Amino acid sequence: MKDNVIVKLENVSKKFDDKYVIKNFSLDIYEGEFITLLGSSGCGKTTVLRMISGLENVTSGKVYIDSKDVTNVDATKREVNTIFQNFALFPKMTVKENVAFGLRMKKVEEKEIEKKVSFAIDLVKLKGYENRYPHDLSGGQQQRVAIARGIVMNPKVLLLDESLCSLDLKLRKSMQIELKKLQKKLGITFIYVTHAQDEALSMSDRIAIINKGDIVQLDTPENIYNHPKNVFVADFIGEANIIPAKVIKKIDGGINVKMLENFLIDIKTEEEFEKGEDIKVVVRPEDIAVSKNELVGSIKGVIIDSTYSGNSTNLIIDIPGDFDIKVSTTDESKFRENENVYIKFDSNKIVPLRK
Amino acid sequence: MKNNKIFKTIFTLPILVYTFILIVLPLLYILFLSFCTSDSYGGIIYEFTFSNYIKIFDLTYLKILFKSALIGVITTIICILISYPFALILRRKSAHIQNLVTKLIMIPFLTNSLIRTYGWIILLRKNGIINNGLIMGGLTSSPLNLMYNRFGIVVGMVYTLLPFMLLPICSSVFEINNDLIEAAKDLGAKPLQIFRKIIIPETISGVFNGSLMVFIPAIGYFFITDILGGGKIMIIGNLIKNQFLTARNWPFGSAISIFLIIITFLLVKLYKRLGGKMDDLGGF
Incomplete structure (x- = not known):
């Protein structure tokens, strides 16, 4: 793990209707690591992710990506991409068009798009499915398209919002391994949000356990499992x-x-x-x-x-x-x-x- | 099971008889008439002929068809242009407000559309509210011709038919999964690109649906051309009405009616071909 901080959250707070969901949240995420934000639903983990992607504004505090203050930068311009929980594939576009979407928006040359898209589709093992529509694909294949659509942009950070939850158990297990492999291969920082502790333990370099908008413990899976800092963590993990x-x-x-x-x-x-x-x-x-x-x-x-x-x-x-x-x-x-x-x-x- | 079938037949029979007497028979009669001719007093001569259908393609009538279609297209486009921003703004509001506004759109429908069309005279005439306002505001020195022309007709058509566009577009815009828009944003799409690449493809069936519901009445609502067009401009609806009431040429009127039914049928076919659902059309 390199010690270069790629995402820095500094005293970030988020208020919805006068209620703080996240208060004074600080977290450093290192380049190339697989970090998981783990917590039960409603703990604020998704809000943290959305503040990194820019889909949610911060009420106060600062967000840095690659040492640049992006607190007031629109989601459109942040060099991070999100894999949504339900994949959010564009239903009227083919696999290829879905994957090419971001590059087209960036007005990348068509030749270059062709190359990058076929590389990404290859990477997620969807060769031969280029011209299918999302509704013709299984859950696992849709998931792969969503991943390809994100990584084709070569983001500094890939944000994954409960991305495996909608898959069945067996598929989830194999996708866990694949995700981890993919992350190692690409060297892109993955920030993974989940409520499933088994996913967190098996994939992450570090886990941040979040409760009521606060980090309760931030450590490696082994340390979190063997040396929980408090009863909440001990009870939550395993x-x-x-x-x-x-x-x-x-x-x-x-x-x-x-x-x-x-x-x-x-x-x-x-x-x-x-x-x-x-x-x-x-x-x-x-x-x-x-x-x-x-x-x-x-x-x-x-x-x-x-x-x-x-x-x-x-x-x-x-x-x-x-x-x-x-x-x-x-x-x-x-x-x-x-x-x-x-x-x-x-x-x-x-x-x-x-x- | 057998009993069930008998029951079903017994209970649906009255509906079938009704439909047959009130819809199928008159239609068949009109179809029959369209192949006859009439004498100069309006009497019907029972001789089989295609002449009524051939007559539709006379230059005189083709011009009317073309002008009708023009009014229909303009009305449809204006309705689309109003509905999209409306739906996109309303989309961001709570479900409560969406319901309320949708109801407010429906309420005027409880009033007779003829009366509502007459209401526009008060607004549009030479010394009407709009002209008086423009003159008082110093925007024009002499009153504008806002009615008894195509402008007046289109205003009336848009006003009367807007809900048929607004409701399907609203419902399809409200149904767009917000994640799709966020995903597009996340991938770097700007608002206009999101509209073009995501919102339009996702709502196009609503637009087809609305266009069908607006275009067909817009070429047929003769009372609007009568009231706001001052009888100067004819649409297909006027043409049919005149054949039956003024010219007393029922066979020709019937032929145009059948022609209009065929156009409607073809448009519905096109709508289905483009992926529209018949249930959505009957949703009002």
Whole structure:
């Protein structure tokens, strides 16, 4: 990743009908990275995207693209292109005409257009479909046309607004891989907006998790998954057990906490916690070991639900004191409902959080 | 199932009888008449002849057909030119305002169009409101001829027929997915380019629909030419009316009527060929 900032949002705010959707939002996006703005619907992520494309004006703050202040530059003139959620292909134009549209608007020479368009169509593997109309294409093909129409403009940044959401699951998975490949190949910065965390985790170099118009955490997928900054992120990304706990004492390089009624465990952390503080600990289901035999430091529980999902079995285990712990195991042994089992936490894989 | 069929027949039968007596029979009678001739007193001579149809292509009548078509085309174009900006402005307003305005367009329709056409006399005549206003404002020294000419007729036609253009254009303009316009903008299209490349192709069926609904009445609404044209200019509608009421040449009047029906039929065919839907035409 190059350290050249390609898009800079500086204290950007957006008001709709006297209500702030985005307030003092700042974000640096680097050249050539695949960054995802991840959040639930209505969190303001699409508004951020639209302010970068220029389709939405900012109420206050500044937008820079490639170090140029484009805050007051019209969408028509910004060197970014958007792939819309429903693709927004022009229905009365063929695939070729759709892809050529932007270049024609820029009055590029017809010969040059021909070359660039056929390159872009080739790139998205739509050769032979040039003269089809959008309504003759499948969802995945329409998606490819939309991508070709964007990249043919050779934009500094490509903005993708929930672009995979309208595709079915299998197609979505294969498009995820293709998008990522395409982005690497072209070296264009991709800003991807989605509410689907699996897409974010699998494609992005960095993820910005947005809640109520604010960035809650901005980091690599691995760090976000393994070191969530707060309960919201832990809950939003992947499956997580969020368990209330109390700090009993500080130890070297961490804390000793009490949770699940009377269970004591040491947790490694660099953050400072006070003795007696009420905190939450986050444990991923796959970081909990489950066994039919009692182990040192394990807790006894009853399986109340067991679902097989191919590569793993997802269990919900009831711990005395009315705690339901989610556990995911690749253990081949059959875990049945109502069976007594023992679970064991890995003290390296528990994240203590204050909020 | 059998019962169902019988029921259907029983219930649709009255409608079929009605349609047959009130529409099919008169039309057949007119078709029949168009192949007869009349004597000088208006009596019908039952002799098969094509002469009425050949007569339509006399220079005298061709001129009237041409002038009719001209009025029809001018009216249609003016209606299109008014409707597009109107629809594009209204498109940006809330659905509430769109509904309200659409209703306001429809309300004058509840009043008899003959009376509304007479209303224009008060506005357009020599000492009418518009001329008085122009003179008072010092824009002209002597009153302008605003009626009893083609201008008056076109004003009347546009006024009467505008909603037939306005409503289909509005509904097709409102239906354009906003993402298409944003996508075009995003790809660098300027407003005029968006209009030409996106809005026109997306709404052209509405324009065809409206044009059909405006052009056909515009060559037939004889009362408007009678009132605002002062009888000086004839359109096909006047021609037919005169054959039946003044010249008492019913067979020739019938032939022109059949001719007008054929033109309408061909225009509808063209509309369908261009992708128009019949349901949209009956949408009023």
